[in-house]
Structures are given as structure tokens and as C-alpha cells.
Amino acid sequence: MDTKIxxxxxxxxxxxxxxxxxxxxxVEGHGSTSSPQxxxxxxxxxxVRKYGRLWRRFLVVSAMRQAEYRFNLWLNLVQAGxxxxxxxxxxxxxxxxxxxxxxxxxxxxxxxxxxxxxxxGVWSALFTPNLRRLSGTIQDGALDFVLMRPASTQxxxxxxxxxxxxxxxxxIGAVLVGYAGNAAGVSWRLETLAGAVAxxxxxxxxxxxxxxxxxxxxxxxxxxxxxxxxxxxxxxxxRFPVTYFKPPMREVLTYVVPAAFATTFPAQAxxxxxxxxxxxxxxxxxxxxxxGANRFWRYALRHYSSASS
Numbered sequence: 001m002d003t004k005i006x007x008x009x010x011x012x013x014x015x016x017x018x019x020x021x022x023x024x025x026x027v028e029g030h031g032s033t034s035s036p037q038x039x040x041x042x043x044x045x046x047x048v049r050k051y052g053r054l055w056r057r058f059l060v061v062s063a064m065r066q067a068e069y070r071f072n073l074w075l076n077l078v079q080a081g082x083x084x085x086x087x088x089x090x091x092x093x094x095x096x097x098x099x100x101x102x103x104x105x106x107x108x109x110x111x112x113x114x115x116x117x118x119x120x121g122v123w124s125a126l127f128t129p130n131l132r133r134l135s136g137t138i139q140d141g142a143l144d145f146v147l148m149r150p151a152s153t154q155x156x157x158x159x160x161x162x163x164x165x166x167x168x169x170x171x172i173g174a175v176l177v178g179y180a181g182n183a184a185g186v187s188w189r190l191e192t193l194a195g196a197v198a199x200x201x202x203x204x205x206x207x208x209x210x211x212x213x214x215x216x217x218x219x220x221x222x223x224x225x226x227x228x229x230x231x232x233x234x235x236x237x238x239r240f241p242v243t244y245f246k247p248p249m250r251e252v253l254t255y256v257v258p259a260a261f262a263t264t265f266p267a268q269a270x271x272x273x274x275x276x277x278x279x280x281x282x283x284x285x286x287x288x289x290x291x292g293a294n295r296f297w298r299y300a301l302r303h304y305s306s307a308s309s
């Protein structure tokens with residue numbers, strides 16, 4: 001296999017034919033003789049299947065490419081271990097003079113740290129390589145070829161590559177959550193886990209919408225690196241409970257940069273102390289943010305002139 005495969009090659013490796021396969025056309029056409037509700041449901045199901053198959057192809061291509069550089073896997077493991085070790089030292093310093101900080105015990109704070117690692121691993125695996133590449137895709141004209149693909153352009157530029165190595169962080173975070181959770185007396189019930197996942201998904205959607213909108217500014221401004229990095233710099237505060245911070249920074253980390261939905265609220269759900277009144281708020285914010293980011297992207301595409309022309 002060519003060791004120089006990149007994200008654009010991964011897109012090119014996906015043939016258009018399966019997207020418009022006969023099965024999908026049958027699913028989409030079935031609604032013509034059924035009720036409108038059935039037609040909408042079938043169309044949605046067809047879209048889920050189509051993009052699910054497409055994403056699996058991206059995942060396989062990315063995994064094959066990264067498997068050729070096995071040394072990088074061990075390097076990522078060492079780097080992740082060192083980063084976690086430094087963060088643990090910082091936590092031990094916080095709790096060296098007190099058993100509780102801002103209402104969080106040491107083991108409870110370690111549960112949150114584990115949640116942070118899981119969230120950061122998922123984010124870095126799914127979106128970081130794509131959003132970092134997007135500005136270059138727009139500036140060098142590669143977006144022209146993406147626009148020719150028979151699929152959602154936003155999906156292609158957001159999910160065209162998967163950094164499988166970053167899943168090491170997810171594994172480390174899960175181990176830390178399990179260890180610290182048992183020490184903190186977490187009850188591993190289904191509803192507890194579901195609440196944590198629901199809060200985390202809200203945080204993931206909010207973070208994606210914010211950073212995708214930031215990168216979309218590239219259509220008008222060539223250098224948006226600082227703008228793109230700003231939310232991630234603030235997101236580093238998600239390593240700690242938002243109650244560690246005083247207003248108005250606490251509100252910023254809750255409603256602007258979704259650190260609270262990414263780590264604090266999921267950890268509280270596991271610990272049984274979550275305020276579930278925040279969940280519908282998070283879902284509403286996530287839905288509105290995703291819709292706004294999509295509208296902004298469509299607006300940018302309407303005003304896009306080929307960089308290669």
C-alpha cells in the first residue's frame with residue numbers, strides 16, 4: 001500500500017456507486033406509496049446506512065495507513081502516559097493540603113480526569129485531523145474535488161480521516177474512571193452510564209459546532225489558526241471541575257466553551273450528583289449550535305469561488 005496516502009486519497013478511494021446503491025434507492029423510493037411519516041423515516045434510515053458505510057471506509061483506510069507506522073503507536077502511548085503522569089502530579093499538589101477542593105474529593109476529581117481523557121481521545125480521533133486540515137483544503141483548492149462527491153460536503157470534510165492512535169487515550173481514561181470510580185463509590189448502573197454519555201454527547205456536539213464554525217471563517221480569512229486554537233486553549237480547563245473556577249469563567253466554560261458538558265456533568269452523572277435539569281438545556285444548545293454551524297457552512301459554500309481557478 002502506498003505509504004503517502006493522505007486524507008484526500010481516502011476520499012478518492014470511496015467510489016460513488018455504493019452511496020447511490022440500488023438498496024438505498026429502494027429505501028428512498030419506498031415512501032412514495034406509504035404515509036409521509038414512513039417516507040421520512042425510510043429516508044432517514046437510508047441516510048444513516050449510507051453515511052455509516054462511508055465512515056467505515058474512512059476508518060479502514062485510516063487504520064491501514066497508520067498501521068504502517070507502528071513505532072508511532074508506541075510513541076503515542078509513551079506521550080499519553082507522560083501527559084497523564086504530569087496531570088496526576090498536579091492533582092496531588094491540589095489535594096496535598098486538603099481532602100476536598102470546591103466540593104470534589106481526590107477520587108471524585110480523578111473520575112473527572114478519566115472522563116476528560118475519554119472525551120479528548122474521542123475528539124482527537126474523530127475530528128482533530130479533519131478540522132486542522134480543513135483550512136488547507138479550502139485554501140489550496142482541494143475543496144473543489146470534495147464538492148464533486150455525491151455526499152454531504154460537511155460530512156466529508158469533518159469525518160474523512162480517523163486518528164486511530166488517539167483511541168489510546170480513551171482506553172487510559174476508561175481504566176482511570178474504573179479505578180477512581182470504584183474508590184469513589186460509583187454505582188455502575190445503566191441509567192448512570194446513560195446520563196454520563198448523554199452529557200458527553202452534548203459536549204461533543206457543542207465543541208464540534210464551535211470549532212467547525214471557527215474553521216469555516218477560512219473562506220474569508222487566510223489565517224485562522226489563532227481563532228481555531230482559542231476554544232481548545234480554554235477547553236484545557238475541562239481537566240478540572242468547573243466549580244474550581246469563579247464566575248464569569250464558570251459560565252464561559254459551561255455555555256461558551258462546553259467544558260462542563262464534556263467532563264464535569266458526565267463525571268457528576270457517574271457520581272450521582274448531576275443536575276439533570278442541565279441535560280435538556282445541553283441538548284437544546286447542541287441542536288442549535290449544530291444547526292447554526294451547518295447554516296454558516298452552507299452560506300460560506302454559496303460564496304465560495306474556486307481557489308484553483
